[in-house]
Amino acid sequence: MTSTTSKQSLSARIKRELNKNLLVYIVLIPVIIHFIIFQVYPFALSFYLTFHDWKIIGDPEFVGLKHWKNLFDDEIAWKAIWNTVKFSVYYILPTMALGLILALIINSGIKFSGFFKGLFFLPVVTSFVIIAGIWGWLFRGTEDGFINYLIGFVGIDPQLFLSSSSQALLVLAGLSIFKVAGTTMIYYYAGLQSIDRQLYEAARIDGANSWKMFWSVTFPMLKPIHFYVAITTTIGSFQIFDSAFLLTNGGPNYSTTTIVYYLYHQGFTSLNLSYAAVLSYVLFFIILIISLIQRKYIGKDPNYY
Amino acid sequence: MSISIFKKFGLLFLVLVLSAVMVACSDDETNSTDTNTTTDNGSANSETEESTGLSGEITVWAHPYTDGTTGEGDMWKTFAADFESETGVKVNFEQIPWANRDQKILTALAAGQGPDVFYVIPDQMPQYAEQQLILDISQYVTDEELSGFVPTAIEATSWKGKQYGMPILQTAESLVYNKEILTELGVDENSLPTTWDEFKALAEKAKAAGYYAFSYAGGGSLNNTLYPFLWQAGGNVIDESNNILINKPEAVKSFELINEMYTKGWIPQDSITALDHDSLYFGGKLLAVNGSGISVNRLLAEKPFDFVIAPPLKDAEQLTYGTVGMFVGSAISKNPEAAAEFMKYVTNTENQRTFNNITQYIPTRDDAKDIFDSQPYMAQLAGYTQYAKPGIIHPEGRNIMPVVQAEIQAMLEGKQSPQEAADKSAEAIDKLINK
Numbered sequence: 001m002t003s004t005t006s007k008q009s010l011s012a013r014i015k016r017e018l019n020k021n022l023l024v025y026i027v028l029i030p031v032i033i034h035f036i037i038f039q040v041y042p043f044a045l046s047f048y049l050t051f052h053d054w055k056i057i058g059d060p061e062f063v064g065l066k067h068w069k070n071l072f073d074d075e076i077a078w079k080a081i082w083n084t085v086k087f088s089v090y091y092i093l094p095t096m097a098l099g100l101i102l103a104l105i106i107n108s109g110i111k112f113s114g115f116f117k118g119l120f121f122l123p124v125v126t127s128f129v130i131i132a133g134i135w136g137w138l139f140r141g142t143e144d145g146f147i148n149y150l151i152g153f154v155g156i157d158p159q160l161f162l163s164s165s166s167q168a169l170l171v172l173a174g175l176s177i178f179k180v181a182g183t184t185m186i187y188y189y190a191g192l193q194s195i196d197r198q199l200y201e202a203a204r205i206d207g208a209n210s211w212k213m214f215w216s217v218t219f220p221m222l223k224p225i226h227f228y229v230a231i232t233t234t235i236g237s238f239q240i241f242d243s244a245f246l247l248t249n250g251g252p253n254y255s256t257t258t259i260v261y262y263l264y265h266q267g268f269t270s271l272n273l274s275y276a277a278v279l280s281y282v283l284f285f286i287i288l289i290i291s292l293i294q295r296k297y298i299g300k301d302p303n304y305y
Numbered sequence: 306m307s308i309s310i311f312k313k314f315g316l317l318f319l320v321l322v323l324s325a326v327m328v329a330c331s332d333d334e335t336n337s338t339d340t341n342t343t344t345d346n347g348s349a350n351s352e353t354e355e356s357t358g359l360s361g362e363i364t365v366w367a368h369p370y371t372d373g374t375t376g377e378g379d380m381w382k383t384f385a386a387d388f389e390s391e392t393g394v395k396v397n398f399e400q401i402p403w404a405n406r407d408q409k410i411l412t413a414l415a416a417g418q419g420p421d422v423f424y425v426i427p428d429q430m431p432q433y434a435e436q437q438l439i440l441d442i443s444q445y446v447t448d449e450e451l452s453g454f455v456p457t458a459i460e461a462t463s464w465k466g467k468q469y470g471m472p473i474l475q476t477a478e479s480l481v482y483n484k485e486i487l488t489e490l491g492v493d494e495n496s497l498p499t500t501w502d503e504f505k506a507l508a509e510k511a512k513a514a515g516y517y518a519f520s521y522a523g524g525g526s527l528n529n530t531l532y533p534f535l536w537q538a539g540g541n542v543i544d545e546s547n548n549i550l551i552n553k554p555e556a557v558k559s560f561e562l563i564n565e566m567y568t569k570g571w572i573p574q575d576s577i578t579a580l581d582h583d584s585l586y587f588g589g590k591l592l593a594v595n596g597s598g599i600s601v602n603r604l605l606a607e608k609p610f611d612f613v614i615a616p617p618l619k620d621a622e623q624l625t626y627g628t629v630g631m632f633v634g635s636a637i638s639k640n641p642e643a644a645a646e647f648m649k650y651v652t653n654t655e656n657q658r659t660f661n662n663i664t665q666y667i668p669t670r671d672d673a674k675d676i677f678d679s680q681p682y683m684a685q686l687a688g689y690t691q692y693a694k695p696g697i698i699h700p701e702g703r704n705i706m707p708v709v710q711a712e713i714q715a716m717l718e719g720k721q722s723p724q725e726a727a728d729k730s731a732e733a734i735d736k737l738i739n740k
Contacts (some may be wrong), residue, residue: 056411056415056436056438117440127548140575140581141573141575141577141578142573142574142575142585143574143576145575158574160574160575160577162575162578163523163574163575163576163577163578163579164577164715164718165715165718168578171460176456176486247578247580248524248578249524249525249578249580249707249710250707251523251524251577251578251710251711251714252523252577252578252711252714252715252717252718253712253715253718253720254710254711265707268405268407268408268411269407269703269704269707270703270704271411271432271436
């Protein structure tokens with residue numbers, strides 16, 4: 001009797017819910033189907049693959065933790081993770097700083113600010129392959145490379161740049177900063193526009209100079225933007241692949257082999273898809289943990305006043 | 306009121322979705338029934354089908370072998386139409402860009418779809434064969450049918466005694482010199498280096514005159530960098546019984562040569578990771594490159610300078626790199642007979658003439674090589690295919706490259722000696738094949 005009542009009440013509840021929100025469910029169905037096919041299924045399948053050997057066609061063969069154990073003996077994988085961490089250090093803060101500086105320039109009311117906005121944003125809309133090609137040409141390691149030619153004027157010896165294991169990653173980070181700073185500029189510019197002008201007036205009345213106003217008003221008020229930009233550039237930095245793929249092929253001597261480059265190589269050149277899946281999970285956990293830390297420390301609601 | 310409208314709308318939507326799903330499913334059923342019927346009935350519908358015993362259709366994936374201006378598209382249309390009229394098999398031809406072709410083919414095969422026939426080169430083939438991705442065509446092709454091909458091409462298309470591919474094209478790399486620099490150095494084009502020692506002497510001369518002697522694209526494939534020297538020195542990377550040979554004394558000589566070329570400045574400073582030295586070469590700052598038909602045709606088209614082709618160098622042996630392009634069949638093809646027949650058809654003498662005339666590659670049949678009668682440079686390169694080795698034919702061939710490349714890079718950076726680089730390469734290869 002009781003169960004019948006609860007059943008009735010359940011079906012009644014479902015009916016009521018449908019009556020109320022049917023349209024919402026209908027609209028959601030395609031999104032959910034898409035999400036399941038393109039997100040949940042690959043995510044689950046790749047986890048399943050980490051415990052199997054898969055020969056592309058045919059059925060995967062169960063091998064237990066073999067691929068996870070391989071990870072611990074694989075020096076190149078650890079080098080790739082370390083390279084990626086180094087890349088993040090070279091990339092995240094400079095991208096944020098450069099984006100903020102560019103945003104301050106176009107927000108300062110200088111003449112032709114629209115022109116500068118377009119100019120600073122140009123690398124973002126240009127194809128990465130083209131930008132990488134130009135970068136490779138600029139930083140050619142021969143004496144007649146453009147940057148080598150320029151630094152020759154101030155008496156610096158020609159540098160190897162992409163052919164040097166100590167410089168190559170820095171040059172690649174420079175390329176990514178150049179490519180992405182325009183995007184962070186737009187976020188910061190939007191943030192700057194939304195800061196209440198009264199705060200600056202109040203600061204001025206209190207006798208603050210521009211420097212003081214920047215650090216006491218502008219910078220803290222941009223906290224949500226800092227958070228968003230930090231998260232996206234961090235994720236971007238851990239997913240860095242294209243520049244290493246286009247300019248160095250991971251060299252010299254693995255110094256620009258990043259985790260995604262290595263993963264790609266394992267999966268699609270060596271056909272070791274299961275090990276590539278393990279690496280992709282490592283990447284996933286790294287990004288997850290860093291995002292959680294960032295949320296804890298800079299993701300809190302800004303304490304405005 | 307509004308709720309009931311939403312309900313009706315929702316119901317309609319559901320009906321639409323469900324009927325779409327049902328149509329999709331029943332479509333599948335019809336298709337599969339159709340296929341079954343065709344197979345069951347054999348090929349009773351047309352005369353050609355009766356005579357060849359073939360029917361149905363196949364999908365062929367190939368890549369853009371030219372820039373598209375020389376009639377490549379029409380060529381494939383004619384091939385497909387002629388094959389259909391001869392055999393009754395419909396050919397669906399698809400042109401796939403070169404970039405990431407491995408991934409495209411693999412993802413298609415993994416999904417149980419993809420082409421029946423596709424294009425690979427010899428260092429991919431054993432890997433595909435070991436993974437049982439491609440069709441053993443030994444049963445469809447007779448020894449007599451294979452006898453018309455150049456022996457090196459057949460060698461490059463078989464693995465462990467089984468024939469997997471039908472070769473359509475060949476390349477051979479050889480030294481292409483900038484004639485103007487040679488003149489400036491006072492070197493006669495008829496007495497160009499044939500041995501390592503002669504080449505070193507010329508390189509020193511070029512360096513002294515302010516030129517780079519040679520290109521070394523250390524970020525690219527070892528087929529164009531280490532391997533030719535390695536083979537010339539009498540060495541190899543690995544043999545068929547998985548013995549690692551890369552750190553044997555003769556092989557180490559090639560590491561030493563590369564190191565010498567770098568430290569003496571005969572090759573550009575960025576050779577460690579460079580992907581090419583085209584701008585230096587075409588800009589007239591580099592004496593010679595290892596070039597193939599593509600470079601020769603580019604030189605003929607752009608005319609940056611006069612050039613001369615010399616035979617591959619010789620140390621212990623005279624060898625160079627040259628690939629063989631082949632068509633292979635998919636192991637999951639539903640129409641393997643037709644796939645094999647198409648591979649044979651497209652590589653016959655007449656079609657090889659057409660294909661290689663349009664694409665400017667070298668035919669893999671001697672009797673088709675007459676297309677270069679009026680093209681002296683291509684004829685000269687075609688003559689060098691006898692020295693051409695198609696890379697390391699081993700399932701791990703492509704995986705070996707990056708590990709050896711990294712050790713050479715460390716050597717060129719001065720972090721290890723040629724012997725150490727060779728030893729570490731051997732260690733890394735051992736790890737790869739015994740993993």
